[in-house]
Amino acid sequence: MSAFLDLLPDRPRRLAVLGAGTVGRALLPRLAALEPTLSLCLLATSRWRCADPEGLPAGAALAAIALAQAGPDAAPDTVQAHDGSGDLPAWFGPGDVLVDATASEALAARHARWLQRGLRVVTANKLGVGGPLIRHQQVRRQVENGAWYGDAATVGAGLPLLRCVRDLRAGGDRVSALAGVLSGTLAWLFDGYDGSTPFSARVREAVALGYAEPDPRVDLSGEDVRRKLLILARAAGQPLDAGDVQVESLLTPALLGARDAASTDAALVSLDHALSVRARDAAARGNVLRYVARLDGAHARIGLESLPLGHALAQGGACDNRVAIWSCRYDQRPLVIQGPGAGAGVTAAALLDDIRRATT
Numbered sequence: 001m002s003a004f005l006d007l008l009p010d011r012p013r014r015l016a017v018l019g020a021g022t023v024g025r026a027l028l029p030r031l032a033a034l035e036p037t038l039s040l041c042l043l044a045t046s047r048w049r050c051a052d053p054e055g056l057p058a059g060a061a062l063a064a065i066a067l068a069q070a071g072p073d074a075a076p077d078t079v080q081a082h083d084g085s086g087d088l089p090a091w092f093g094p095g096d097v098l099v100d101a102t103a104s105e106a107l108a109a110r111h112a113r114w115l116q117r118g119l120r121v122v123t124a125n126k127l128g129v130g131g132p133l134i135r136h137q138q139v140r141r142q143v144e145n146g147a148w149y150g151d152a153a154t155v156g157a158g159l160p161l162l163r164c165v166r167d168l169r170a171g172g173d174r175v176s177a178l179a180g181v182l183s184g185t186l187a188w189l190f191d192g193y194d195g196s197t198p199f200s201a202r203v204r205e206a207v208a209l210g211y212a213e214p215d216p217r218v219d220l221s222g223e224d225v226r227r228k229l230l231i232l233a234r235a236a237g238q239p240l241d242a243g244d245v246q247v248e249s250l251l252t253p254a255l256l257g258a259r260d261a262a263s264t265d266a267a268l269v270s271l272d273h274a275l276s277v278r279a280r281d282a283a284a285r286g287n288v289l290r291y292v293a294r295l296d297g298a299h300a301r302i303g304l305e306s307l308p309l310g311h312a313l314a315q316g317g318a319c320d321n322r323v324a325i326w327s328c329r330y331d332q333r334p335l336v337i338q339g340p341g342a343g344a345g346v347t348a349a350a351l352l353d354d355i356r357r358a359t360t
């Protein structure tokens with residue numbers, strides 16, 4: 001059905017960008033590379049939406065939303081308040097491209113329905129194919145029917161990890177195991193961390209660098225890594241759900257109890273003692289700490305590991321992800337993929353690549 005609906009419109013394809021935060025803002029200036037094939041017609045934040053079916057200059061759309069935020073009366077007619085549920089204007093239809101650059105559960109729950117309507121969906125939001133298994137299956141069903149779904153940015157911020165797993169499988173190989181560092185934030189936090197400086201200060205820096213999730217507890221709890229491991233496992237043919245993954249959370253009771261961004265920030269100091277003890281203990285053995293995700297068949301677990309300095313998974317610096325893949329083809333020595341796994345620039349570039357693929 002989706003393939004039937006996905007007729008090429010006799011105008012530039014319309015583009016909607018939902019989310020104008022770290023990633024969405026980095027995408028906007030890059031869109032100029034896709035003109036005149038594609039025309040930005042909708043830009044939304046969680047509360048405001050700037051839309052024009054004839055097209056919007058990205059800078060003007062951002063400025064219009066900023067005006068509305070400052071005081072709705074000052075906003076131009078193109079800006080309206082919205083409830084974040086993902087309702088789209090009637091003129092946005094089959095063949096048009098929608099980018100989800102949010103971390104919204106409500107929007108992720110819409111991905112399959114958008115595909116069914118003939119929209120081409122490109123996402124950095126992992127809750128679409130890394131959320132509940134049923135949601136993943138609904139999206140896959142649409143893709144099998146010819147719909148276009150670009151999810152390269154969801155794992156490794158666009159590193160060719162997901163593509164590699166899918167290509168191996170499509171070529172008849174069987175991925176038997178995966179192991180690696182899948183969080184740019186946690187890679188950066190543990191790179192060079194020996195317990196002598198406050199871990200909380202490092203978390204604040206990782207947030208400022210744009211590596212962390214909108215709520216950094218999603219990184220610290222292992223939830224972000226769980227979503228990525230689920231995406232990879234499902235791509236490898238293991239239909240796992242969230243409860244199938246054993247996760248070691250780094251959150252403290254104080255962080256768990258925090259109710260908003262300010263109290264979360266204040267509660268970060270509760271991480272300092274416990275993690276410095278673990279880092280010093282690792283250092284005393286000549287080891288380093290790494291937050292590692294492992295998939296072996298249908299067994300999936302994630303947690304902090306103390307690894308010898310020379311260990312393959314202890315390599316890579318800064319926000320690098322580093323993942324080893326074992327398959328029939330790579331059974332003796334794994335295939336290893338490494339590179340920056342978080343950050344506005346690489347993620348926006350991955351979204352742009354997917355948008356380009358969606359429109360050619």
Ligand SMILES: NC(=O)C1=CN([C@@H]2O[C@H](COP(=O)(O)OP(=O)(O)OC[C@H]3O[C@@H](n4cnc5c(N)ncnc54)[C@H](O)[C@@H]3O)[C@@H](O)[C@H]2O)C=CC1
Pocket residue numbers: 018019020021022023024044045046047083084085086101102103104106107124125126153154157184210211212213214341342343344347
């Ligand atoms: N920061 C990174 O390195 C990477 C981020 N991602 C993913 O990209 C997504 C966005 O991350 P950031 O830009 O860092 O977050 P952010 O918090 O900076 O921005 C999120 C944006 O989404 C908007 N938003 C939230 N709910 C919305 C809704 N219902 N409708 C429309 N807009 C809505 C917010 O107003 C904000 O503009 C997340 O899902 C994250 O996991 C993926 C790969 C790497």
Ligand SMILES: N[C@@H](CC=O)C(=O)O
Pocket residue numbers: 154156157182183184185186211212213219224341342343
């Ligand atoms: N918060 C995530 C961003 C990319 O997915 C991470 O740190 O890896």
